[in-house]
Amino acid sequence: VGEWFAGERYGARPDMIILAKGLTAGYAPMGATMVGQRVADVLHKPGIILNHGFTFSGHPLCAAIALRAIEIMERDRILDNVRDNQDRLAERMIALAGLPIVGDVRGDGFFYAVELTGDAEGGRFSAARHDALIRDLIPRRMREAGLLARVYDRAEPLLQIAPPLISTPELLDRIVEIIGNTLDEASSWLTTSSRLEAR
Structure with missing residues (x-):
């Protein structure tokens, strides 16, 4: 922080x-x-x-x-780097809250969590969707794009990031871009699978 x-x-x-x-x-x-x-x-x-x-x-x-x-x-003034760039990261992370799959974004400094919500009552994913998204699609897509982030799946699903304290503004932007692209794809997948099940 x-x-x-x-x-x-x-x-x-x-x-x-x-x-x-x-x-x-x-x-x-x-x-x-x-x-x-x-x-x-x-x-x-x-x-x-x-x-x-x-x-x-x-x-x-x-x-x-x-x-x-x-x-x-x-x-190397590493803590100064966090203080100098934390507002930029906060602004970009909070913007992710507009995605349909995002229930909440919270964090401070270089440590953030994105709460993921489903379309069932209470925002929970069905077991099948939970496995497809939380255990497969989201971590796989982020890995393919070069980002290792924790996708916590034991309680309420969360995506957590803790970028290196030496991260540049460009790296922080890229991290959020990867998360945004991945969650946008996950949101689309969730919408499509809901429509197919409704038929």
């Missing part, structure tokens, strides 16, 4: 943050637990012991990689 921690964007001050994955830019396994002063004060009181064993804490290689990843993010 263009900040080190999303809470900064929304004014939240958590007592504790547990983080991993991005800490090393995915180059090595590492996680961390950061605590606010209020929690730290409790843990440092005389007689208080945090009974927790760490079997592989402080691994020097992973720590060095994490430090370097943070240095590169700061040096």
Whole structure:
């Protein structure tokens, strides 16, 4: 979302943050637990012991990689890139809400979800249409166009994107173009299949 921690964007001050994955830019396994002063004060009181064993804490290689990843993010102003381009992405993503298959578009920064709706009551897809669209046509068409995006099919169907934080405006435009073309085709397919079933 263009900040080190999303809470900064929304004014939240958590007592504790547990983080991993991005800490090393995915180059090595590492996680961390950061605590606010209020929690730290409790843990440092005389007689208080945090009974927790760490079997592989402080691994020097992973720590060095994490430090370097943070240095590169700061040096290359990667979070500034998100802040500089997030409005452009938001404008283009929100425009997708006009497609018949789209129930809602929500997100922030470089993280968005497009809620997909069917034509049945409550916006649900029939089982056959769900499989044809959510498990086949939509992910396949996006892959063919060069976009890997998550199509979540376990609850309400969602298409999720999280472009690289270094994405250029042109790349963001292309991502939304692929999504738009794919969902436009899916909308047409849904309309055509509904007409055929009605006959």
